[in-house]
Amino acid sequence: MEEKKCLACNALIRGRSDKRFCDDGCRSSYNNKLNSAPNSFVKRINHTLARNRRILGELLGDEKMLKVSREKLLARGLHFNCFTSQLSTTKGQVYFFVYEFGYLSLENDQFLLVRQSLSRGA
Numbered sequence: 001m002e003e004k005k006c007l008a009c010n011a012l013i014r015g016r017s018d019k020r021f022c023d024d025g026c027r028s029s030y031n032n033k034l035n036s037a038p039n040s041f042v043k044r045i046n047h048t049l050a051r052n053r054r055i056l057g058e059l060l061g062d063e064k065m066l067k068v069s070r071e072k073l074l075a076r077g078l079h080f081n082c083f084t085s086q087l088s089t090t091k092g093q094v095y096f097f098v099y100e101f102g103y104l105s106l107e108n109d110q111f112l113l114v115r116q117s118l119s120r121g122a
């Protein structure tokens, strides 16, 4: 029979092979640690970034650039304060990037969505 160790305390587990903890105490202490504040913080930001990336990707589709209204981005649920990098052009424009997708604030509540390719500058 295969030996398994408790994920929380490393003690050997006897009995059913699908058990991951020796008891409920170990299960809850493991889950508490997993959901601790720093972990949740990172998870929440990762989640928001992933959603932002999906929203921008869906809107852009196969386009390289696309103009959309702020209203449309907000309706989709884009979080403007959650991005991975920013890029200033020589003209003083600031693009905010969520991984490969970027947005630039234009006049009249319009935004320019762009796709950054890895070969940029090559």
Ligand SMILES: [Zn+2]
Pocket: 006, 007, 008, 009, 010, 011, 021, 022, 023, 026
């Ligand atoms: Zn245990």
